[in-house]
Amino acid sequence: MNTTMKLSGFALGLAAVFGAAYGVGRVAGPVTPAAAETAHDGNADTGHGATGEAGHGGTEGASGHLPGGLLVSDRGYTLTPVTAAAGEFAFQITGPDGRPVTAYDVAHDKRMHLIVARRDLSGFRHVHPDLSPDGTWRVASPLDGPGAWRAFADFTPTGGEALTLGVDVTVPGPLTARPLPAPATSTTVDGYTVTLAGDPQPGRTAELTLTISRDGQPVTDLEPYLGAYGHLVALRQGDLAYLHVHPDGAPGDGRTAPGPAVTFLAEVPSAGAYRLYLDFKHGGAVHTAEFTVVAGATATPPATTTAATPPATTPGVPAPTGEAGHGTPGHGHN
Ligand SMILES: [Cu+2]
Numbered sequence: 001m002n003t004t005m006k007l008s009g010f011a012l013g014l015a016a017v018f019g020a021a022y023g024v025g026r027v028a029g030p031v032t033p034a035a036a037e038t039a040h041d042g043n044a045d046t047g048h049g050a051t052g053e054a055g056h057g058g059t060e061g062a063s064g065h066l067p068g069g070l071l072v073s074d075r076g077y078t079l080t081p082v083t084a085a086a087g088e089f090a091f092q093i094t095g096p097d098g099r100p101v102t103a104y105d106v107a108h109d110k111r112m113h114l115i116v117a118r119r120d121l122s123g124f125r126h127v128h129p130d131l132s133p134d135g136t137w138r139v140a141s142p143l144d145g146p147g148a149w150r151a152f153a154d155f156t157p158t159g160g161e162a163l164t165l166g167v168d169v170t171v172p173g174p175l176t177a178r179p180l181p182a183p184a185t186s187t188t189v190d191g192y193t194v195t196l197a198g199d200p201q202p203g204r205t206a207e208l209t210l211t212i213s214r215d216g217q218p219v220t221d222l223e224p225y226l227g228a229y230g231h232l233v234a235l236r237q238g239d240l241a242y243l244h245v246h247p248d249g250a251p252g253d254g255r256t257a258p259g260p261a262v263t264f265l266a267e268v269p270s271a272g273a274y275r276l277y278l279d280f281k282h283g284g285a286v287h288t289a290e291f292t293v294v295a296g297a298t299a300t301p302p303a304t305t306t307a308a309t310p311p312a313t314t315p316g317v318p319a320p321t322g323e324a325g326h327g328t329p330g331h332g333h334n
Contacts, residue, residue: 067269068164069152069235069242077101079153079165082136089114089129089141093153093165100135103158108226108246112137113154115242117235118147119168121275122178124288126233146173150240164242180237180273183292192219194278194289200268202296207248208232208264210278210289218260224251225281230262237273271296 072079076096084090092100104111110128114137117124125142132138143149149169156162186195191214198208210230212219222229228250234243245266249256259282268274276291 067236067241067243068154069150069166070239072165072167074163074165075160077157077160077163077165079151079167081151081167081169084138084141087141088138089143089151089169090136090138091129091151091153091167092135092137093155093157095157101157102131102133102135104131105156105158107156107162108228108231110226111155114139114142115152115154115233116142116149116169117240117275117277118149118178119240120147120178121180121235121237121240123147123149124233124235124275124277124290126231126277126279126288143169143171146171146175148175152242154242154244164244166240166242180275181290181292183273183294185291187289187291189289190285190287191215192282192287192289194291196276196291196293200266200274200293200295202268202270205265205267208245208266208276209261210264211261212259212280212282212289214282219282220257220259221282222259222262223281223284225279225286227251229256229258229280230264231279232264232266233277233279234266234268234274235277236268236270237275241269243268243274268295
């Protein structure tokens with residue numbers, strides 16, 4: 001398994017993935033007008049030749065040049081939330097034939113990875129729904145409180161290629177707009193301290209090394225989680241473009257130590273602010289450490305006040321509180 005997931009400009013001919021997660025190559029270029037035009041020239045297949053492409057479905061091929069997670073429908077596959085019981089989140093993936101997809105390949109131990117975050121990049125969760133025979137995926141709702149959420153379904157339909165589709169989901173209720181926490185190279189979660197070294201740059205592969213300690217001691221017995229010592233998701237501020245990065249090296253490959261450092265190779269599609277979410281497993285539990293990083297020397301700092309608020313559902317939006325460092329304590333995985 002090639003666990004190096006990176007994103008690069010297709011124009012440079014680099015093998016790259018942004019959002020096409022779990023080792024199935026798909027080239028995604030920077031989001032530029034030129035790339036967008038190329039995507040519509042009717043011959044937009046230059047981007048996804050790394051694997052046998054199937055199921056193009058005669059539909060748009062724009063995603064070949066886009067980061068993942070920005071489209072609700074791509075190559076004939078559409079993500080549709082469906083009515084769910086209280087406390088549950090449910091959805092279907094419909095395929096090129098218009099029917100719910102029921103056959104999926106396992107990627108990183110699971111047939112479906114569901115990632116959610118609010119539009120203001122708070123509330124990140126990564127969970128694994130269960131599939132009903134009718135093609136409905138169900139999971140205890142990870143939408144933890146009011147807000148405008150983005151839900152990402154990261155999957156590989158059998159016979160097709162890996163896709164990440166995204167859909168907006170609104171949870172009504174009073175909403176507190178939360179500023180993006182300031183960039184930092186160290187954070188704590190569940191008693192662990194995680195430090196980040198590396199400097200992501202658009203259009204270039206950067207090594208990101210995350211180092212985990214507890215009580216001042218390096219953690220050297222990380223447990224494999226979904227086939228790796230760490231999973232890193234990056235979401236771009238502004239549109240929540242989705243990047244799933246896997247570590248450089250895998251458990252049992254003879255060269256990868258179980259901590260304290262986990263190294264990733266990543267490229268970001270543009271300058272700007274990103275929120276990074278590192279999932280790692282230790283002590284039998286999965287923990288998520290979050291970082292804000294700003295890529296590119298010319299990037300503007302992340303906004304510190306307003307975040308997108310859904311006008312229809314926030315009749316009494318309180319003023320931003322200036323609250324920072326909203327983490328996801330108690331965040332869990334199934
Ligand atoms: Cu997952």
